[in-house]
Amino acid sequence: MEVFHRILETAIKGGASDVHIKIGTPVIFRINRQLIAIEAPTPSAKWVNDIVEKILPRHVRERLEADREVDFSYYAQGVGRFRTNVFQQKGEFCLSMRYVKTQVPGFEELGLLPIVKKLAESPRGIVLVAGSTGCGKSTTLASMIEHINANFKKHIITLEDPIEYVFEDNQSVIEQREIGLDTQTFAAGLRHIVRQDPDVIMIGEMRDSISFSAAMSAADTGHLVLSTLHTTNASQSISRILDFFKADEREQIRRQLSGTLQAVVCQRMVNTALGGVTPALEILINTPTVRKLLEENRLDKLPAAIETGVEDGMQTFNQALFQLVKDRKVTEKEALSKASNPQALEMNFKGIFLDEGRRILG
DSSP: OHHHHHHHHHHHHTTOSEEEEETTSOOEEEETTEEEEOSSOOOOHHHHHHHHHHHOOGGGHHHHHHHSEEEEEEEETTTEEEEEEEEEETTEEEEEEEEEOSSOOOHHHHTOOHHHHHHHTOSSEEEEEEESTTSSHHHHHHHHHHHHHHHOOOEEEEEESSOOSOOOOSSSEEEEEEBTTTBSOHHHHHHHHGGGOOSEEEESOOOSHHHHHHHHHHHHTTOEEEEEEOOSSHHHHHHHHHHTSOGGGHHHHHHHHHHHEEEEEEEEEEEOTTSOEEEEEEEEEOOHHHHHHHHTTOGGGHHHHHHTOGGGTOBOHHHHHHHHHHTTSSOHHHHHHHOSSHHHHHHHHTTOOOOHHHHHHO
8 A cells, every 4th residue: 555655645746637557557647638657666466456455435345346347535644535436447457546636726726717606606596517527527616616615604515426525614514425425326315405405506417317307406496506517518518418308308308497507617628838727618608598599499509699698708619719829828729629610710810700609699
């Protein structure tokens, strides 16, 4: 365990976000999104198996045996906390560990816009943080929770798989429940959560129709629900939600969603000119225009509504990337590589702006 903890400690000191351990190959760190092999003893099968045996919590042992992969949170005393995934490849264990900072970063430190803080202060409704794996959704969500905790007297309950950031009560009272340890499933936890008198409910990830139905019911009764979703842009998130449900249920769900959704914040991580990373944010807010598009099932018009909703706090990825380049935080080349529509963004850099959104909505 001493070597293992030294590896984790070196990862934190070196600014690594992830540690990958695989039998017979060098230990790999991810630093500034690049994979780097480090100088350390090559993991043997016995060593990896011993590590798994020692760090695996009791409540997930049966699940690993049955599913051959499992998520949990590992805390190394004096080192730090890691979101850990143990899985098998070619019949052998591998570990993928993401370092979770103890101090929850603030909005400014993360490069988030003021509108995200405003959304965290919403009295009710559903706010979704969307994006691909590794784009910082959990950190943004934690920052929103910590903002509420520091400024408002609320009762916050989280359902997570596993718990990542550990919060300490400040102005708010927070209970964090881990799937498998504190409740058997998301469905079981969600079934009882409204009876626990929460003001704010944080669901680690929207995974199915059960979790989203529960979220809408909670939002309908005056709760603020925060969660994450795996999608590549804000407007696609609506279609993804509807895909959770059977075809004959989608009409009713879409209409219900039009009344409960507050916003979708979709993130893409972009390499900065100074060698770090910053999020580019696409933001969909449930304005009267967006609500009408949802009610009338005109989902194809949502991108245009986002593009033309700048005054309401909305923006597309192209608009976000253009601003990052304008602020000299990101190079044009990097922005174009992350753009939804590189051709349109390239025209923007040349001073050409086509008012496509207004034309489409009109």
